[in-house]
Amino acid sequence: MADDYYKILGLNKSASTDEIKKVYRKLALKYHPDRNPGNKEAEERFKKISEAYAVLSDPEKKKQYDTFGSQAFSQKFSQEDIFGNFDFSSIFRDLGFGGGGGQGADFSRVFMGGRQQRGRDPFSDFFGGQQQSQQPIPQRGNDLEYNLSMTLEEAYTGSEKRISFRKGKENEDIQFKIPKGICSGQKLRLSGKGSAGAYGGPSGDLYINVNVLPHSVFTREGNDIFINKNINFTEAVLGTSIDIPTLAGTKKRIRIPSNTQNNTKVRMKGYGLPSFKKSGKGDQYVRILIEIPKKLSEKQLELVKKLAKEGL
Helix, strand or coil, rough: CCCCCCHHHHHCCCHHHHHHHHHHHHHHHHHCCCCCCCHHHHHHHHHHHHHHHHCCCCCCHHHHHHHHHHHHHHHCHHHHHHCCCCCCHHHHHHCCCCCCCCCHHHHHHHHCCCCCCCCCCCCCCCCCCCCCCCCCCCCCCCCCCEEECCHHHHHHCCCCEEEEEEEEEEEEEEEEEECCCCCCEEEECCCCCCCCCECCCCCCEEEEEEEEEECCCCCEEEEEEEEEEEEEEHHHHEEEEEEEEECCEEEEEECCCCCCCCCCEECCCCCCEECCCCCCEEEEEEEEECCCCCCCCHHHHHHHHHHHCCCC
């Protein structure tokens, strides 16, 4: 009876692509021959989980397998069909196998679409079969990450940054642009700025993890910004005009209407942050806070008492 790929990986048919990959990574790390030299039982187990993963992680092969069942599938597809053009290299590189010679590199070559003789065991080179002379397969370099902190003003205007980071055994300096409106948590991808590839392979990418620092005056919500402004009681009752700072570094005079209530928000349209890589801008909101004096002069107190008699 043909093997049940789901049972081999310990999964059910509803497993997602991410779940299948996660389970395979765990099992491959456990049974990989580099960790079990000379262990025939681990070798067989590794073959089976790799075959199961090659089928279930491929949407078309998985569909065929689920439709026809394990027995009919094994009759229709050879191992050459299953492993042809299948690339395990990124998984093994992430797990610390391959990419640098030795058994792991040989196994990567077996599963990266190299030409094989029909009917030949695709595992034979990996598990001690006679290795044919061939050029090493080019390997893509690893991606790198860099954490970058910036001010809210820099996020507003956009900026040009120069950073120095460790790349292999040397430091590298690069300069790049920060788009307007960028938010904390967003990433910038600098293509080809990661680690160098092996055997003529392409370099990886560099990812800039952005953190926009808190501001002493403004708070940000999406592309909108907020600022608190205190006014006194008479200004709130009678109305007034006040100057408000903006992220552009200028000041904007706005009118506070009479009888303004505490916590009223006044909108300054278009004074927020630009939309990230899009047209349009957010707004700036001024939150009005009415101050109650902590101490009054005798004259002020008398005036307040008179107002109180008038029902205020």
